[in-house]
Amino acid sequence: MSIATDSNTATPDPAVPGSAAASPAAGRPAGRPAGRPANAAEVAAEIAPEYAVERALAAAIKDASRIGDLLDVLRRARLWLPLPAGSTVPVHGGAVTLPTVCYLGCDFVPAYSSARLLQQLAPGADTPQAAGDLPHAVVRAADLARLLPPNVGIALNAGASESVPVYPPGVSYLAAHDAASELDYISVGPLPVRPDGLLADIAAGFMQIGPVRDASAAWLSVRYAGEGLLISVTLDDPAEAAARDLAAGAIERAAWQAPAQDTAFPIDVTFPGEREPDHIDEWISACATPFYRRG
Numbered sequence: 001m002s003i004a005t006d007s008n009t010a011t012p013d014p015a016v017p018g019s020a021a022a023s024p025a026a027g028r029p030a031g032r033p034a035g036r037p038a039n040a041a042e043v044a045a046e047i048a049p050e051y052a053v054e055r056a057l058a059a060a061i062k063d064a065s066r067i068g069d070l071l072d073v074l075r076r077a078r079l080w081l082p083l084p085a086g087s088t089v090p091v092h093g094g095a096v097t098l099p100t101v102c103y104l105g106c107d108f109v110p111a112y113s114s115a116r117l118l119q120q121l122a123p124g125a126d127t128p129q130a131a132g133d134l135p136h137a138v139v140r141a142a143d144l145a146r147l148l149p150p151n152v153g154i155a156l157n158a159g160a161s162e163s164v165p166v167y168p169p170g171v172s173y174l175a176a177h178d179a180a181s182e183l184d185y186i187s188v189g190p191l192p193v194r195p196d197g198l199l200a201d202i203a204a205g206f207m208q209i210g211p212v213r214d215a216s217a218a219w220l221s222v223r224y225a226g227e228g229l230l231i232s233v234t235l236d237d238p239a240e241a242a243a244r245d246l247a248a249g250a251i252e253r254a255a256w257q258a259p260a261q262d263t264a265f266p267i268d269v270t271f272p273g274e275r276e277p278d279h280i281d282e283w284i285s286a287c288a289t290p291f292y293r294r295g
Helices: 042-047 049-064 063-076 116-123 141-147 168-176 195-206 241-257 277-288
Strands: 004-005 009-010 078-081 101-103 106-111 137-138 152-156 164-166 185-189 213-223 226-235 267-270
Touching: 042 168, 049 063, 049 164, 063 168, 078 106, 078 116, 078 141, 106 141, 106 164, 137 141, 141 152, 141 168, 152 168, 164 168, 185 277, 195 213, 195 241, 213 241, 213 277, 226 241, 226 277, 241 267
Parallel strands: 106 152, 226 267
Antiparallel strands: 004 009, 078 137, 101 106, 152 164, 185 213, 213 226
């Protein structure tokens, strides 16, 4: 399946709901944790990409030298593309036409960082049809960039009070760097400040849960998206959903009861062994001392 933008082409992804804000620096861009994840890399993956785009975009508006950082975030995000009225995304092959806008002599494909902004700002959004049926496609920015011709840019959040034109050099950057290397954006390390009270309460809860073998804590950081406490819980059987629910419930109860200074950050949980181990699981196993061990 493909999408044509006038004479241009892009590959759509399934639509994903979301919301975000955005912002325009008309300058030419320069080159450079709902649901518990099964492993630590998926904790980072669940952070809504549009929020990362929003933060990076706001930073780029304040400092044009950071537009390269925005492109780094954008290449891992999805974009909502408006389609002309009456268009549909083909299921098997074929193409649809995307609108383009002209800015300073360059053609751009309008694209939005969330479904909400698409419905508010896309061409035709003020028609009766726009109540939720505005034709659109959702694509990875990197996929779109790889299939656009070299003279077409991306108008990010076109029509917003704050928006960014990604010129063809920026589109080429998006196309040249695949999103596979997310390890560059995800890091793990020791806790900057150890929340002893919170960890003690979590350990007390785990004492009542037989399948919990041990638990460790680490600090997970995701570039542009934030950081927080990650609790790694080793179970007798990581695939046992009931045991995972009990462990997560104990963490949630402890967090609600903990003093504010011990919960002034996101808290998430991972269960090593449920899926293939990632580099974060390996770091915790090698470097983190468990705060709980079954007696």
